[in-house]
Amino acid sequence: MADPAYIDQETGVLTDPEAWLSLGSTTLGSDTAMVTFTNPDDGSSLDWGQFMDLVIIWYARCADSGAQLTYLSMRFNNDTASFSYPYQYVRGNGANVSSGESQGQTSILLGMYPQDSFMNGIYAAGVCHIFDINSGKYKTLLQRTAADLDAADTGNTWLGSVIWKKQEALTEIDIYQMFGEDHKAGSRFDLFGVFPRMVV
């Protein structure tokens, strides 16, 4: 077991590290249904137990044929229960702005991404902040999505918020297409851990 990077290996003194630490980066070499990040739970510098927040940065496209935006979903700790993930959003499609909320969700709507009949090379992007992953709070998310499809009124820009109604620590993240389709090869998912201030 390696000591976390913020502990000086020789003196054992606590230091302040880079505040954002890369915990994993996955770029798909082939179409893939599921991307999973898991807490190593080993006390190492990558152990999620030491972080305050997590941030996911994604750049993805769906491999399913079709010419619409489709649903990029996410679950925590394999929780599939109803009403686990209420969400709200405000979004625009180039012509209209709308908003909404839903309480009965069994997964997180991480964002919208294009199906595979759209122009080659167009991927959607998003940033998702997950707060206080080790606290006794419900885990709240704040997320931005950009899906510009180079066509009138078919894109989607999105600000969303989700709450995971569990007070346990977050230890696993699964990212998948809502109806079981694959993520397109070339899709990329990065996970960062965010430290608090270590040294006062």
Added chain:
Amino acid sequence: MAIIEAIATTYLEAEASSVTFSSIPSTYEHLQIRMSARNTFNYPAGVPNLTFNGVTSSVYSTFAHNANASSPAGFRTVGQAYIRAPMSTTGNGVNNYIDRLNTGDYGPAVIDIFDYRNADTNTTVMADSATALTHTSPYISFASGLFDDKTVITSITLGGGDGNWMRGSRFSLYGLKSS
């Protein structure tokens, strides 16, 4: 050398009317506040007050895009004593709402403060925020704020507005460097 540094973290063990980060060094390019908070507002969503350097004169403005479950709307206020950010903050609520909030409900926000050490320009703020979602009146917003003052920012105060920040609220300040 770290590109993103954690400057300070405040975790409230008791209610507080405001949270202040002071003596902020001028060694970063931009600042970011990340917070997970709940307020004693007597309504399900409310607006706290963001001020800089202790200035409370009419030098702040706010433009925002807010939305609830059914309708998005624009918002603007100028010449105010504070920036209305984060625009959507979880309030403890009353009557119809209090029984729907769980003790674990806190709202997230990310506030970016750009070019804060530049004495030749005013300071612009960008804030995304949302309220807790387990009651039926959640709000979400993205907002911009202006501090119409060219003073280098050395302190930031997040006032509780009509209420106090509640126990368990967490506020973290980060500095972003260019190299």
